[in-house]
């Protein structure tokens with residue numbers, strides 16, 4: 300567990316993300332942090348993070364978590380992050396690594412189902428069972444390593460809800476789209492942080508009734524743009 304890769308990818312003189320230099324002292328805390336950050340970068344994804352041995356083990360989950368035990372969500376393991384990254388909500392400048400808007404979608408603590416001493420072994424084996432104590436997610440979950448291809452070999456996991464009283468068919472990423480700490484949507488975070496508001500808005504729930512771009516309004520959109528416009532009614536209305 301090292302932050303070398305994390306630091307190498309970032310210029311902390313430019314990005315407001317934590318450098319991780321102030322984390323070590325807090326690592327002794329017995330309550331292990333759990334956080335999911337909704338990240339509207341090149342692709343929208345949910346960064347699932349579990350504190351372990353002074354860092355945040357991290358997986359990028361494209362579709363986010365599902366409360367339905369029959370649904371397995373792909374989780375690509377990425378570099379460990381500093382523990383204080385778990386409190387980061389804001390805008391990563393465009394052009395920087397992960398440029399875009401970050402929301403603390405859920406936060407709380409986690410408990411390994413095995414003895415904590417066995418977590419390292421469970422990770423190595425590729426079968427980590429744990430309980431989440433978040434604001435949105437609760438109960439028993441598992442991360443299982445699966446076969447990956449090429450560069451993703453060994454990095455592909457599946458995030459799955461275990462059957463318990465917190466399992467449900469509710470589409471929680473759709474029903475609970477706001478920040479767990481500030482109640483803001485991505486578009487609000489982008490606006491407050493001087494980020495790309497239109498890009499951020501595409502990661503928020505879209506209105507059910509699509510507003511067709513008016514033919515006479517603005518310049519005729521190219522075929523390439525019309526699809527994107529249909530998904531951004533805010534813009535089409537102008």
Ligand code: MN
Nearest residue numbers: 338346359397
């Ligand atoms: Mn990310």
